[in-house]
Amino acid sequence: MTAFAKLAAVETKLLVREPGSLVSVLIPLFFLVVFGASADATDTVLxxxxxAIAVALIGLYLLPTTLASYRERGILRRMSTTPVRPGNLLTVQMILQLVLLAAATALQLxxxxxxxxLSLPAGFAPVALVFALGTAAMFAIGLLIAALAPTGRAANGIGVLLYFPMAYLAGLIQPARQMPASLARIGEYTPLGAFRTALGQAWTGQAPEPLPLVLLAAYTVLISAVAARAFRWE
Known part of the structure; x- marks a missing residue:
């Protein structure tokens, strides 16, 4: 077994034991079951x-908390002196978080x-494209949080502070049609709001409007660039 494979095996065990992993999977599922039990079979919103909630929880909370905790405990610094470079740990973590997200999504479906x-998507290819863009944007924000947060607890707090206003503006806490028009409009330009809008359009078989897709791509590129410059291994 290669060093990378051994690292992946160890990190997989740690992720499975991490309570945040279970929370990130169960909260969106709980939301779906509670509201979906009384929803019409033609519902295309829930x-x-x-x-989107699963993507946001993993990207804004679980990913940055894990990486910031590793840096706080000196794990990244110690790995720089071994054949397994810190970059390998970052790669493994990204892969595992994506696998966890895939499992959470499959469970919801x-x-x-x-x-x-409930209604499944009219076409899987457009939904998959939007889902990939939304995930990239949320994970980019998570990496930026991990880059800036001095401790795992700080990363956790920042993620929570970002999640709730972003979720509200995106219409994940209160339907956008029930929000003040100005706030709903602002929400369309946020990363999570653009993701929800484009995903909802693709879900019903519509071609997603270009603006949300462009916003997601721009957020991903710009925030990833800032995160890469700000990230510290120790």
Whole structure:
């Protein structure tokens, strides 16, 4: 077994034992079950919202908290003196977080389609494209939090502070149609709001409007660049 494979095996065990992993999977599922139990079979809103919540929780909370905790404990610095470079740990963590997100998404799709009888996407390719862009944007924000937060607890707090206003503006806490028009409009330009808008459009078979896609791509590139410059290994 290669050093990279051994690292991946160890990190997988740690991620499975991490309570935040379970929280990131169960909260969106709980949301889906509670509201989906009384939803109409033609509903095309709840499942995209649940998927967006899962992306936001993992990207804004779990990913940055894990990386900032590793730096705080000196793990990244110590790894720089071994054959397993710190960059490998970052790569493994990104892969594992994506696998966790895929599992959370698959679970929601299975429950929504098999138990609740909710509508699945009209076309999977557009939904997959939007989902990938939204995930990239949320993970970029998570990496920026990890780069700037001095401790794991600080990263956790920053993630929570960002999540709730972003989720509200995106219409994940209160439907956008029930929000003040000005706030709903602002929400469309936030990373999570653009993600929810584009995902909802793709879910119903519409071609997503260009603006949300451009916003997601721009957020990903710009925030990733800032995170790369600010990231510290120790």
């Amino acid at each position: 499942l995209p919202m649940g998927m 299975a429950v929504a389609g098999g138990v609740l009888g």
